[in-house]
Amino acid sequence: xxxxxxxxxxxxxxxxxxxxxxxxxxxxxxxxxxxxxxxxxxxxxxxxxxxxxxxxxxxxxxxxxxxxxxxxxxxxxxxxxxxxxxxxxxxxxxxxxxxxxxxxxxxxxxxxxxxxxxxxxxxxxxxxxxxxxxxxxxxxxxxxxxxxxxxxxxxxxxxxxxxxxxxxxxxxxxxxxxxxxxxxxxxxxxxxxxxxxxxxxxxxxxxxxxxxxxxxxxxxxxxxxxxxxxxxxxxxxxxxxxxxxxxxxxxxxxxxxxxxxxxxxxxxxxxxxxxxxxxxxxxxxxxxxxxxxxxxxxxxxxxxxxxxxxxxxxxxxxxxxxxxxxxxxxxxxxxxxxxxxxxxxxxxxxxxxxxxxxxxxxxxxxxxxxxxxxxxxxxxxxxxxxxxxxxxxxxxxxxxxxxxxxxxxxxxxxxxxxxxxxxxxxxxxxxxxxxxxxxxxxxxxxxxxxxxxxxxxxxxxxxxxxxxxxxxxxxxxxxxxxxxxxxxxxxxxxxxxxxxxxxxxxxxxxxxxxxxxxxxxxxxxxxxxxxxxxxxxxxxxxxxxxxxxxxxxxxxxxxxxxxxxxxxxxxxxxxxxxxxxxxxxxxxxxxxxxxxxxxxxxxxxxxxxxxxxxxxxxxxxxxxxxxxxxxxxxxxxxxxxxxxxxxxxxxxxxxxxxxxxxxxxxxxxxxx
Ligand code: MSP
Numbered sequence: 026x027x028x029x030x031x032x033x034x035x036x037x038x039x040x041x042x043x044x045x046x047x048x049x050x051x052x053x054x055x056x057x058x059x060x061x062x063x064x065x066x067x068x069x070x071x072x073x074x075x076x077x078x079x080x081x082x083x084x085x086x087x088x089x090x091x092x093x094x095x096x097x098x099x100x101x102x103x104x105x106x107x108x109x110x111x112x113x114x115x116x117x118x119x120x121x122x123x124x125x126x127x128x129x130x131x132x133x134x135x136x137x138x139x140x141x142x143x144x145x146x147x148x149x150x151x152x153x154x155x156x157x158x159x160x161x162x163x164x165x166x167x168x169x170x171x172x173x174x175x176x177x178x179x180x181x182x183x184x185x186x187x188x189x190x191x192x193x194x195x196x197x198x199x200x201x202x203x204x205x206x207x208x209x210x211x212x213x214x215x216x217x218x219x220x221x222x223x224x225x226x227x228x229x230x231x232x233x234x235x236x237x238x239x240x241x242x243x244x245x246x247x248x249x250x251x252x253x254x255x256x257x258x259x260x261x262x263x264x265x266x267x268x269x270x271x272x273x274x275x276x277x278x279x280x281x282x283x284x285x286x287x288x289x290x291x292x293x294x295x296x297x298x299x300x301x302x303x304x305x306x307x308x309x310x311x312x313x314x315x316x317x318x319x320x321x322x323x324x325x326x327x328x329x330x331x332x333x334x335x336x337x338x339x340x341x342x343x344x345x346x347x348x349x350x351x352x353x354x355x356x357x358x359x360x361x362x363x364x365x366x367x368x369x370x371x372x373x374x375x376x377x378x379x380x381x382x383x384x385x386x387x388x389x390x391x392x393x394x395x396x397x398x399x400x401x402x403x404x405x406x407x408x409x410x411x412x413x414x415x416x417x418x419x420x421x422x423x424x425x426x427x428x429x430x431x432x433x434x435x436x437x438x439x440x441x442x443x444x445x446x447x448x449x450x451x452x453x454x455x456x457x458x459x460x461x462x463x464x465x466x467x468x469x470x471x472x473x474x475x476x477x478x479x480x481x482x483x484x485x486x487x488x489x490x491x492x493x494x495x496x497x498x499x500x501x502x503x504x505x506x507x508x509x510x511x512x513x514x515x516x517x518x519x520x521x522x523x524x525x526x527x528x529x530x531x532x533x534x535x536x537x538x539x540x541x542x543x544x545x546x547x548x549x550x551x552x553x554x555x556x557x558x559x560x561x562x563x564x565x566x567x568x569x570x571x572x573x574x575x576x577x578x579x580x581x582x583x584x585x586x587x588x589x590x591x592x593x594x595x596x597x598x599x600x601x602x603x604x605x606x607x608x609x610x611x612x613x614x615x616x617x618x619x620x621x622x623x624x625x626x627x628x629x630x631x632x633x634x635x636x637x638x639x640x641x642x643x644x645x646x647x648x649x650x651x652x653x654x655x656x657x658x659x660x661x662x663x664x665x666x667x668x669x670x671x672x673x674x675x676x677x678x679x680x681x682x683x684x685x686x687x688x689x690x691x692x693x694x695x696x697x
Pocket of ligand 1: 321
């Protein structure tokens, strides 16, 4: 009977549009799911979106939309991207769906009826960005992400997390693979050993969530709501528990390292409290960095997946991310590195091996796989290639099981390099010039060996690069790659006389313009108003005399102007002006005019540098509401990144005056 295999991605928050950080997790899961299917497992792959909570509610308000409309739109964007990338998810769960709500309420009741929930009151700090209760004093930043926290004083329901410290520690000991890699496991153990406090699991000061059963004034804490997706998608709490029976417990919850605590501490504790089986493993990967910091919307340093799909295609991105980044560790993304890797490993590596081998078989053997008929035509070299291929198959499986994708691919590409060298040394094109029987057999041997190695690498790489390998498979004359079985992959299965398909290049070489094109598309996305013309994206030039360096005098002409100097309403609407509240203000060392501000935009906190130090003492700014240009490309000043620009009147010979409101306005509101 086929083994069942259940894998999940985190469900993505819909406050931000998808970027390659999200794609990274989804690609890793898709690769594992595809491989499991090829191995014959009955596989279920779940992804979806996390749509409740204060962060999302505020993001919707800031966008001037109802939370439902807003979440519908962004969730559809994630899904459309996964569809465009041909991600083979079996289900897409949304936490705003009825099936999910029912399941969450059922989970709540089970935990409550088992005696693990009580009512209390919570006064403390809450980080909206992480949707996390943090143990810091009022006014102090979040201990996890450094963003400002808010004081929450509410009557809440509490979960008796403290009672689960011992069972959790036992779990980590008895099931060492529960958390992977080891470094994350050690962190979790240290965290639990340092003591667990009961956890507030409801909120009552906003309503965008799932009502608590029998007390609908409260909504379920967004992390309890979100984590439950892994079982509600399988029909937990519904009338049809068949999928839940088949696939739970999950084989792998794949996550980014920043949400380890939620998955490795809270989630198993909730499940234990409900009397449900625990997932088999939680695998945490590192972050994709761009320009040295974590790629994220709030830092403004994201790269959109679509840009790479447009220029190089999904397979190039998939290969790059899994080959370049050591899984579990942080890895840098750059367009240069992407194109370099594409050219060296795909265009010159696998692509070249495929096109030269298949083109020679077409030319010298009328497109039919030849077989060495003469034993003398067989040398020790072929034995070496066959032995290397066998070793590659075994090791590749082993490394993939341990999620060491980059090492597995490195190994497979060592086989590509060995076969390349073998072809160069044996010069089949020279053998083809000779017409004696031995040369002909030798030519057949060399081309058979090359094609068989190509077949093996193609099969192994298929879960990583599904489209390109499917094309090579057809060119090899083997038909639908989906019908191939990875479990039985062995040297020597390529049959004599197999008729090749039409030989076409699979990875055309990318030239330098590919990098420029991707950079240009991204620049346009980040800076739709063309604001970089007025504000260089990077640089450390001295502040001009009046309010600038991250502040925009109100009388400055707008960037895109018609010949008479006027702009259209469309031009204006490209500039995203928003109300923000200053949380932190301080002088920048060595810069008399500059202040460093941390401002709250409702959905996120930004750092902005502004040349207003001569007009405003930092402490007078904290708590003040200001206006910022929110979609300005980030730039560096004095080594610090300024992510936006505040608005101030620039007075001739005088000091800048900040734009302000007479009436009360909510943080994040857009100015139109
Ligand atoms: N909604 C929660 C998860 C709930 S799961 C029950 C959440 N969402 S998120 O949108 O912030 O995205 C989380 C995941 O996206 C990360 O755990 C990670 O898998 C992926 N990534 C987002 N940015 C990333 C990088 N810069 N690099 C790598 N992965 C990143 O947390």
